Amino acid sequence: MPHIPRRDLSVATARLSAPALLLATLLTALATVAVLMVVPVPRAAAARVSLLPDEEVPTTPVAGRGHPRELGLRFKTSASVKAVGVQIYKAPGNDGPHRATLWTSKGKRLARVRFANETATGLQTARFDKPVRLTKGRTYVVSYATKTGRYSLDDGYFTGRVTSGPLSAGRRAAVYAMKPGKFPRRTRPGASFNVDVVVRTAGGGPASTQGASTSTSSPGWTLNAKNVGLAPFGLSCDSLPVYTGPDRPDAGTVISEKRITGELYLSNGGVTIERSCIQPQAGAVGKGSPTVSTSDWRGEASTTVTIRDSEFDGSLLAGPAEAAWVGPFQGVADLQRNYIHGFGSGISLLGTGDTLDALIEQNYVTDLVADGDAATTGNHSSAFTVRDFTGRADRQLVIRNNRFDEDTENATGALFIQPYAGDITNTTIEGNLLEGEGYQLILQAGFGNSYRNMRAINNRLTNTGHGATYVSSGPGWTQWENNYRYNPQAVDGRGARIPQPQVGG
Incomplete structure (x- = not known):
C-alpha cells in the first residue's frame, strides 16, 4: 500500500495559531494545499414549476448564424396547472427586447408577453398579464423571437423524456420557425433552445418530483x-x-x-x-x-x-x-x-x-x-x-x-x-x-x-x-x-x- 501523507494541509496553514502550527510541524512537514435540465422544485417555491434551472448556463451560450427565428419548447402537462410566465436564457448578442408566446399544439395563440428590464445576459423571466389554464394531458408550445438570430443551445440533451412535477418534454421538444412571431412547427431532435414555461400547480400545493433528476448540469x-x-x-x-x-x-x-x-x-x-x-x-x-x-x-x-x-x-x-x-x-x-x-x-x-x-x-x-x-x-x-x-x-x-x-x-x-x-x-x-x-x-x-x-x-x-x-x-x-x-x-x-x-x- 503506497504511503498516504497524513498532513496534506491547505495553504491556509500559515495562518494557524503558533501552537497548532507547532503540532502540525511535529507530526509531519507542512504543505499547501447549458443544458435544459430537470430539477426538483425547491421547497421555498413549491407552487412554482419550470424545466429550466435558474443558475444553469447552456452548453453553447452563443449559437445561431444571425438569421431571425422563433424558438420554442414543446411540452406536456400531466395535471391541470396555470401557466404564469416564460423564461429564456439570453446569450451575448441576443439583443432584445424579446417577446414570448404560449400556443396550443395546433398553433392557436393563448398568451403573449414582452420581457421588461432585461439584463445583458443570463436568465430572463416575463409574467403573463393573466395566468393561462393548461389542461391535463395536453401538449403546448412556448416560444420567443430572436430578431438578431443569436440564441443559446443545448444540442443533444433531449435523448429521452424528462420530467419536472407535472411538466415533461421529449426528444422532439425543440421547435422553431424561420420567421419571428410564427408558430414553430419545425423540430431539432434532441436539442433545447433554452426557452421554458413557468406554471403554478393547482391549489398551490407542492409539485411532484417523482422521476425528476437531482442533477442540474452535465x-x-x-x-x-x-x-x-x-x-x-x-x-x-x-x-x-x-x-x-x-x-x-x-x-x-x-x-x-x-x-x-x-x-x-x-x-x-x-x-x-x-x-x-x-x-x-x-x-x-x-x-x-x-x-x-x-x-x-x-x-x-x-x-x-x-x-x-x-x-x-x-x-x-x-x-x-x-x-x-x-x-x-x-x-x-x-x-x-x-x-x-x-x-x-x-x-x-x-x-x-x-x-x-x-x-x-x-x-x-x-x-x-x-x-x-x-x-x-x-x-x-x-x-x-x-x-x-x-x-x-x-x-x-x-x-x-x-x-x-x-x-x-x-x-x-x-x-x-x-x-x-x-x-x-x-x-x-x-x-x-x-x-x-x-x-x-x-x-x-x-x-x-x-x-x-x-x-x-x-x-x-x-x-x-x-x-x-x-x-x-x-x-x-x-x-x-x-x-x-x-x-x-x-x-x-x-x-x-x-x-x-x-x-x-
Missing part, C-alpha cells in the same frame, strides 16, 4: 477548458478590465467581468463574482495564503458567497517556488462552472463556519504546480480538499459534476476529505471525474475529528497514480453507489465498477 467527464469559465462567453483574462474596488467588498456587491489581481477577502458575505478572472500578480499573495477567502481576522462569511463562470489563473505568479504555495480559494461558497489552473492546489473548504450550505458544481481544476520534494519540505497538491464542514444538523455540502485533476509530481488526492479543523458531515459527491497521480478519492478521519453521512454516487475515477480510492480511517462511506473506473471510450465513461472500499483496505 457530468464532470464532459468538462474542459472551453466549456467552463470565461471561454463560453467569448471572454479571456486579458480582455477584462482590472478590478479597482476594495479588497474586502460589502455584502451585496456583484463583481462582474473584472480581472482581480490580488487577494480578496469576502468575510462580509453576500458577494457574487461572475464572468471574472482571478489572476494574482507575482508577490500579490502571501506564501501559504489563498487568493480569495471567505474568512479573515474579522470572522467568517455568514451569508452566501457565489463565484461562477470565472477563471482562476495562477500563470502570472513567479514560477513554482511561488505558485506551489498559493491557492485559488479557501472558505465556503457556491462555486459553479469555474476554470482553475496554475496553483499549488485547488479549492479548499477550510474555515467554513457552521451555517452555510455549499454547492461545488461543474468546476474544472487542473495544471497544479509542484515545488520541492513532497516527502520533505515540498508542497502537497490536491485539486479539492474538505477540512471542516459541520454545524446545523441539516447542513449540506454537494460536490457535483466537477472535474478534479491533480496530475502533478507532488500529488496527494484529486478529492481529499480530511477533518483537520473540525468534523465533516452531510456530504454528497456525485457525477465527478477524479483523475491524477495520487489517490483520486481519499476519506480520512483524524486530528480528534471525524466524518459522518458521506455519500459517493455515480463518479468516475481513474486508476492512475496510487489508485482510485482509499479510506484510511473513520466509519467509511454511508452510501457508495454506481462509481466506476473512467473509460473515455465507454458509454458514459463507465469502465469497471469500483466496489465500496473498506476502511484501511
Whole structure:
C-alpha cells in the first residue's frame, strides 16, 4: 500500500495559531494545499414549476448564424396547472427586447408577453398579464423571437423524456420557425433552445418530483477548458478590465467581468463574482495564503458567497517556488462552472463556519504546480480538499459534476476529505471525474475529528497514480453507489465498477 501523507494541509496553514502550527510541524512537514435540465422544485417555491434551472448556463451560450427565428419548447402537462410566465436564457448578442408566446399544439395563440428590464445576459423571466389554464394531458408550445438570430443551445440533451412535477418534454421538444412571431412547427431532435414555461400547480400545493433528476448540469467527464469559465462567453483574462474596488467588498456587491489581481477577502458575505478572472500578480499573495477567502481576522462569511463562470489563473505568479504555495480559494461558497489552473492546489473548504450550505458544481481544476520534494519540505497538491464542514444538523455540502485533476509530481488526492479543523458531515459527491497521480478519492478521519453521512454516487475515477480510492480511517462511506473506473471510450465513461472500499483496505 503506497504511503498516504497524513498532513496534506491547505495553504491556509500559515495562518494557524503558533501552537497548532507547532503540532502540525511535529507530526509531519507542512504543505499547501447549458443544458435544459430537470430539477426538483425547491421547497421555498413549491407552487412554482419550470424545466429550466435558474443558475444553469447552456452548453453553447452563443449559437445561431444571425438569421431571425422563433424558438420554442414543446411540452406536456400531466395535471391541470396555470401557466404564469416564460423564461429564456439570453446569450451575448441576443439583443432584445424579446417577446414570448404560449400556443396550443395546433398553433392557436393563448398568451403573449414582452420581457421588461432585461439584463445583458443570463436568465430572463416575463409574467403573463393573466395566468393561462393548461389542461391535463395536453401538449403546448412556448416560444420567443430572436430578431438578431443569436440564441443559446443545448444540442443533444433531449435523448429521452424528462420530467419536472407535472411538466415533461421529449426528444422532439425543440421547435422553431424561420420567421419571428410564427408558430414553430419545425423540430431539432434532441436539442433545447433554452426557452421554458413557468406554471403554478393547482391549489398551490407542492409539485411532484417523482422521476425528476437531482442533477442540474452535465457530468464532470464532459468538462474542459472551453466549456467552463470565461471561454463560453467569448471572454479571456486579458480582455477584462482590472478590478479597482476594495479588497474586502460589502455584502451585496456583484463583481462582474473584472480581472482581480490580488487577494480578496469576502468575510462580509453576500458577494457574487461572475464572468471574472482571478489572476494574482507575482508577490500579490502571501506564501501559504489563498487568493480569495471567505474568512479573515474579522470572522467568517455568514451569508452566501457565489463565484461562477470565472477563471482562476495562477500563470502570472513567479514560477513554482511561488505558485506551489498559493491557492485559488479557501472558505465556503457556491462555486459553479469555474476554470482553475496554475496553483499549488485547488479549492479548499477550510474555515467554513457552521451555517452555510455549499454547492461545488461543474468546476474544472487542473495544471497544479509542484515545488520541492513532497516527502520533505515540498508542497502537497490536491485539486479539492474538505477540512471542516459541520454545524446545523441539516447542513449540506454537494460536490457535483466537477472535474478534479491533480496530475502533478507532488500529488496527494484529486478529492481529499480530511477533518483537520473540525468534523465533516452531510456530504454528497456525485457525477465527478477524479483523475491524477495520487489517490483520486481519499476519506480520512483524524486530528480528534471525524466524518459522518458521506455519500459517493455515480463518479468516475481513474486508476492512475496510487489508485482510485482509499479510506484510511473513520466509519467509511454511508452510501457508495454506481462509481466506476473512467473509460473515455465507454458509454458514459463507465469502465469497471469500483466496489465500496473498506476502511484501511
